[in-house]
Amino acid sequence: MAGHFRLRVLTPDRTLFDGPVEIVIARSTEGEIGILAHHARVITPLVPHALYWTTDKGEKQMVVAAGGFLEVGPEETVVLANAAEFPQEIDRARAEAARKRALERLESHAPEVDVARAQAALARAEARLQAVSSLLR
Structure with missing residues (x-):
């Protein structure tokens, strides 16, 4: 039960x-x-x-x-x-900008880039965007 x-x-x-x-x-x-x-x-x-x-x-x-x-x-x-x-609190444009920044850092392969931090930022941005997208369904 x-x-x-x-x-x-x-x-x-x-x-x-x-x-x-x-x-x-x-x-x-x-x-x-x-x-x-x-x-x-x-x-x-x-x-x-x-x-x-x-x-x-x-x-x-x-x-x-x-x-x-x-x-x-x-x-x-x-x-x-x-x-x-909550999804309704998320600013979609800000989340998209954060995703773009994280991807640029990861793709740069620059030695000063903290890869783990950039990967975490990317995961957060993608989770936020997924939630916002679920509101539109």
Whole structure:
């Protein structure tokens, strides 16, 4: 029997969600993970991605998380995100510019480019653009 459990989506600045849900879909460093009620305990790092959940009332919701951690416990799941935003808060032009800058850095192969940082910036920008695109569907 599935049931409901508490989800909290937190950043250092705010709480984006705190309430009962049926399912959470997140992307960890090991791949996508689906969380239902009574899931086994898990603590895993998250990569920049669109985090989805369905509330206990059947409403589908999403935020873009810029990495962080997912902690699944017996009664609640907590997403501790470095930063997160709802798709409607994303400035598409700014996200496209960030993606372009990151790609230019990676393609330059310049010795002063911090490749890991540029790859992280690219992943964040692409996650933000994916979320904005989902609003248009």
